[in-house]
Amino acid sequence: MLRRQGPRDDVTAVGNSAVGGKALRAASTRQAVLDATDEMKGSLRDVEAALSRLAARPSDLWGFSLTGAFTRYLDHGSGQVKWMKGALGSATAFTDAASEVDDTDMELGLLRMAGPRLQAAQFGTLLLATWVDFLHLADAILRNCPMCSVEKLFTDLHRVQGLMEPTLTDLASLDPERVEAATLAMPELMGKLTREFDTLQRETRSTLKLGGQVIAAMQAVEMVTMISTMKMALPRVPPSAPATLGVGLVMSSGGVMAGSRLVVSAEWVELMRRLVQAGVISVPAVGAAVLIHGGQVTMAQAHQDLPKGVRDALGDSPEVRGMQVTGRAGAGMSDAPKHHVLPQEHREWFEQRGFTGDMDIDQFCVRLEQAHHEAIHGGGNWKLGRMWPGEWNRMIMEALHEAEITAGRRLTRNQVLDIVVERMKVYKVPIAFTKGSSR
Template sequence: MPRRQEARDSDSLTRDAVLAGIAEVKASLGGVEAALSNLAGRPPPLVGWSLRGVFTRYLDHGSSQVTWMKGALGSATALTCVASEVEDSNMEQGLLRMTGPKLQAALFGTLLLATWVDFLQLADAVLQNCPTCSVEKVFVDLHRVQELMEPALADLSSQDLERVEAAAVAMPELMGRLTREFNAIHREARASMKLGGQVLAAVRAVEMVAMISTLKVSLPRLPPSAPASLGVGFVMSSGGVMTGSRLVVSAEWVEMMRRLVRAGVISVPAVSSAVLIHGGQVLMAQAPRDLPKGVRDALGDSPEVRGMHETGRAGAGMSDAPKHHVLPQEHREWFERRGFNGDMDIDQFCVRMERAHHEAIHGGGNWKLGRMWPGEWNRLIMKALREAEARAGRTLTRNVVLRIVGENMKAYDIPMNFTPGRGR
C-alpha cells in the first residue's frame, strides 16, 4: 500500500476514534444532565425539605458545569470536521491533537459531575426521608464537597493542556477523597435514621442511592461487547480479547484509547487515571499511580508518544518556551476574513519553541530588524499566502491556507503540536 494511502487510513482511524470518544462522553453527559433535570423538577414533599430554595445553588452549580462541557465537546467536534477536510496529513494530525484537551476535560468533567449528582441525590434522599437529620449539616456537607471539586473543575474548564493534564493525573486521589466523603455522609445519615426510628422504607431510599452511586461504577461505561481485562495478569486470549484478573473494560474502548494515545490526542497518564478509577482503586490512591507495563503497551505507549505530550510542558524544561503564532498576529483580520474565527481563531495555532529557534525564524532577537529578512517567518508565510491567492484569482479558503502553512512549517521544522496562545 502506498505510504500516502497508509497515512490517510491512519488519519481516518484516528478521526473515528476522536468522534467515538466525543460520542461516549456526550452520552454520559446526557445521562448526568437528565438526572440533574429530574432533581430540579421533583415536586417538594408535603413534609420535609427538597433540593429547592437554599439548596438551589447546588443544582445551579451542576447545570453551569454542563454548559462548558457541552461547549468543549462541540468545539472538539468542529475541529474534527475541519481536520477531515484538510488534505495535508500532518496538519490533520495537528488539528486532531487540538481536540485532546477539550475531550479530556469533558471526559473527566463528566465523571466529576456524575459524582456531584450522587451527592445531590443522597442529600435529596436524606432531606425527604430523614426528619431527624440536620438540614444545616446537609447544606454544609454539600458545600464542603463542592469546595473539594472546585479546583479540579476550574482546571478542566480552562481546557488548557497543562492544567487539564494535571487535573486528570490527580483524579484518582480526588475520587478517593470524594468516595470517603460520600460514605461518611451516608453512614451518618443511616445512624441518625436509626436513632430517630425511621421506617424501613426510608432507610432503603437512602441505601438505594449508595447502591447505584457513580462512585461505585465509574468511567468508562461498559458497552455491550466482549470485555477486556487490564491488570497484573494481563494476557491476550486466542480470540484476540484481552483477559486478566483485576478489572474489565471493553476491547473497543481499549482500541479507541490506543488510537487516541498514539496520535497524541490523549496521554497515557490520563487514560491510566480513568482505568484506575474504573477499577475501584481510588480508595487506596494516596498519590497518582501508573498502570502495569502490559497495560501501557496495550494502549500504545512509547518514548515517542510520551515525547508528544512532553512538548511544551514544565517536565520537559519547556515551561518558559515562547508560544509562536504560526498565523501572524499583525494580520489577524486577514485570517478572520478567510474563516479563522471561533474554535479556529489564530490564537489557537501557537506552538511552543525553544527561544533560540523562535528567534531564529524571526530573524534574531530584534523583531523590527527581523521583518526586513525575506526568510523571516511572518514575511515568508504572508508572501506565500498572498502569491497563492493571486494565482487562484480569489480569496483562499481556510483549508488551503492551512495546507500552505503546514508545508512551510515542515520546511522550518516547526512541530504541529498546537496550543492556545494569548490573543489581543
C-alpha cells in the same frame, strides 16, 4: 486487543506507500475522535437528564426537596453542563476542519487540538456524575430522614462543592496545561469524594437508627448507594467501610482487568490506544481514567512508571513501555516560548478567511526552543529580522498573498492551512498546536 481491520485489498493498497499509510492513520484517528466525542456526549446527556429529574421532583409531605436553599447546588450542576457541551462542540469543530484539509500532517495536527477538549469533557463529566450522586443522596436524606440536620447537609454539600471547584475550573479553562494538571490530580480527588460520600451515608444511617425510623426509610438511603454511578466512577473505600460502593461492577466478556477488578471493555482500550498513539489524548490521562475506574488512589507503584494495571490495559507495547507519568516537561509542556504560526499582526486578515471562534489564530501556536524561535524570526531583534525575506511572518504572508493573486480570489481557511503546513515542514516547525495568548 480487538482491532477493526478493513478488507485485505484496501490494507495492501495503502500499505504500499508512506502517504497511504499516513492517510489511513489520519482517518483512523479522526474516527476515534468522533467515537470518543459521541460516547462523552451520551454520558453528558445522561447526567443532564438526572439533574432535570431531580429539579422536577415535587416536595414530600414535610415540604423537603432540593429546592429553596438547595437550588444553588442543582444550578451548580447545570452550569457545568454548559461548558462541557461547549468543549465537545469545539472538539467536533476541529474534527470537521481536519476532515477538510488536504495535508495529512495538518489533519493530525487539528485532531490533536481536539484532545484537551475531549480530556476536559471526559473528566468533567465524571466529576459531574459524582456530584449528581451527592444530590441523589441529599434528596433521599431530605425525604426520608426528617430528624437529620438540614443545615449540616447544606454545609456538607458546600464542602464537597469546594473540593470539586478548583479541578472543574481548571478543566473548564480548556488550557492544555491546566487540563493535564487537573487530570493527574483526579485519582486523589475521587478518593476524597468517595470518603465524603461514605461518611455522609453512614452518618445518615446512624441518625435513622437513633430516631427509630422504619426499615423502609433506611433502605431508601441505601438504595441511593446501590444505584449510584459511584460504583463505576469512584475508588474503593477502606476495608472498614460498607461494601456497597463498587458492587455490581459488570462489563462485557471482552473486558480488561486492572488489579482485581474488571474496569473497561477491550473496545474502550482500543479507542484510547488509537488516541494515545496519535497524540490526541495523553497517556497520564488514560492512566488516571483506568486508576479511577479500577479503584486505585495511588498513581504508580514505581517512581515515574505507569501503574501495572494501566500498562496491562494499554498493552505492553514498545509505545507504552516508552511512556511515563511525568510532569509538564515530560508531557511536552515545557516553558518554551509559544510561536504564532499565523502572524498576530494580521489577525483581521485571517479572520476574514474563516479563522474565528474555535479556529481563531490563537489556537495555532506551537512551542519552540528559544533559539529555534529566534532563528525563524531572523534573530533576537525582530525589527531587523523582518528585513530578511525568509523571516517567518514576512515569508508566510508573502506566500499567502501570492496564492490569492494566482487564484484571483480570497483563499479559504483550509487552503491557508495547506499552504502554512508546507512552510512548517520546511522550517522544521512541529505540527503540534497549543493555545496561545492574544496581544
